[in-house]
Amino acid sequence: MTDRNTELFLRAQRCIPGGVNSPVRAFGNVGGTPPFIASARGCRIRDADGREYIDYVGSWGPAILGHADPEVIRAVQQKAAQGLSFGAPTEIEVEMAETLCARVPNLDMVRLVSSGTEATMSAIRLARGFTGRAAIVKFEGCYHGHADSLLVKAGSGMLTFGHPSSAGVPDDFARHTLVLPYNDVAALEETFAQRGGEIAGVIVEPVAGNMNLVKPTAAFLEALRALCTQHGAVLIVDEVMTGFRVGPKGAQGLLGIDADLVTLGKIIGGGMPVGAFGGRREIMEKVAPLGPVYQAGTLSGSPVALAAGLATLAKIAEPGFYETLSARSRQLTEGLTAAAARHGVPFSAQAVGGMFGLYFCREIPGCFDDVMKIDREAFGRFFHGMLAAGHSFAPSPFEAGFVSAAHSAADIDSTLAAADRVFGSLL
Numbered sequence: 001m002t003d004r005n006t007e008l009f010l011r012a013q014r015c016i017p018g019g020v021n022s023p024v025r026a027f028g029n030v031g032g033t034p035p036f037i038a039s040a041r042g043c044r045i046r047d048a049d050g051r052e053y054i055d056y057v058g059s060w061g062p063a064i065l066g067h068a069d070p071e072v073i074r075a076v077q078q079k080a081a082q083g084l085s086f087g088a089p090t091e092i093e094v095e096m097a098e099t100l101c102a103r104v105p106n107l108d109m110v111r112l113v114s115s116g117t118e119a120t121m122s123a124i125r126l127a128r129g130f131t132g133r134a135a136i137v138k139f140e141g142c143y144h145g146h147a148d149s150l151l152v153k154a155g156s157g158m159l160t161f162g163h164p165s166s167a168g169v170p171d172d173f174a175r176h177t178l179v180l181p182y183n184d185v186a187a188l189e190e191t192f193a194q195r196g197g198e199i200a201g202v203i204v205e206p207v208a209g210n211m212n213l214v215k216p217t218a219a220f221l222e223a224l225r226a227l228c229t230q231h232g233a234v235l236i237v238d239e240v241m242t243g244f245r246v247g248p249k250g251a252q253g254l255l256g257i258d259a260d261l262v263t264l265g266k267i268i269g270g271g272m273p274v275g276a277f278g279g280r281r282e283i284m285e286k287v288a289p290l291g292p293v294y295q296a297g298t299l300s301g302s303p304v305a306l307a308a309g310l311a312t313l314a315k316i317a318e319p320g321f322y323e324t325l326s327a328r329s330r331q332l333t334e335g336l337t338a339a340a341a342r343h344g345v346p347f348s349a350q351a352v353g354g355m356f357g358l359y360f361c362r363e364i365p366g367c368f369d370d371v372m373k374i375d376r377e378a379f380g381r382f383f384h385g386m387l388a389a390g391h392s393f394a395p396s397p398f399e400a401g402f403v404s405a406a407h408s409a410a411d412i413d414s415t416l417a418a419a420d421r422v423f424g425s426l427l
């Protein structure tokens, strides 16, 4: 990597753990120096040395319109000029809550927070407060932010760094988290049969995007809903990544899931810090100040952040938006699959709306164990080959990728041409 990035990374490592403020940014899986981003526009990001890359990370999901969309930036500037935060209610919070309740299935009421982690952490507390039970079911390889109960056998950076459970989470906390294999109906049935009366809720990524991309089976989704209903547990569908990403109604709309609680983040903030949790009225009425489950935030519902989110939500509601987005993702995954095949590289790929999975193995993975069979070394060489050619993918074989509305067919073609050369150099 060129000089200015190296210099910044060295400086950063002296005063920030690992030189980064979120672990996956440190290139722990693939090695090397991460480019420090100076600016971005559309699908292109530019590093501290002035090098440009076509970006398939999209700030890990929020940048569905591409970077620095002019209407989003204008909305932020106008709102900022009116004052940054007041610690008092504002009209834009009502607009965002109404918009989310109108567009996300099963959302009667919603509370706005500042990150996906806060959304899932609060939803877990609420499920526990609502049911009076302690146990939570989560699935291996799913990541739901870094709250204590959820850092058990988690995905994303936890997988990348090979420590799927975190130090600092007492066994007393972790024992309330039951971890089951994703897409395993029998394991779910058995757990509910044995401990159904203790389970406050089940939290699931409706399309898993933190162990690369793994699609749910219809039988798994059906069993989740049926067992939660039968045993009085709260079904929490974590749409922090999939919300407005896989389709206009998120994974619930795409796959016909009925959540009791939904968590949101990423796209609803349009690149600014926003999260949300909401759901059925009788559950949401347990949240303070209406009910006994406490939840709060000095900067919650930040008007400037919500201005970015609402401007984004307005643009993605335009007719044809998701058709074009999905076509671009498919162009990428189908083109990469064809290029790998031309060079005899074991590879597969798939897309769901504007998110995609790339796998250095022949068959598309259907569960966590399949994902563990990916050829990490081949991925690392592909990643660095593409980065050197000016195409930036997530720096880990265990993350999903993201396409934006700012990626043109020609942008994707240029990535495919580079991939053809890189695949050719792999064997």
Ligand code: PMP
Pocket: 060, 115, 116, 117, 118, 120, 143, 144, 145, 146, 156, 205, 209, 210, 238, 239, 240, 241, 265, 266, 275
């Ligand atoms: N849930 C899911 C499904 C996520 O993908 C993430 C972040 N990648 C989170 C929760 C946590 O969100 P945040 O990083 O905003 O805290």
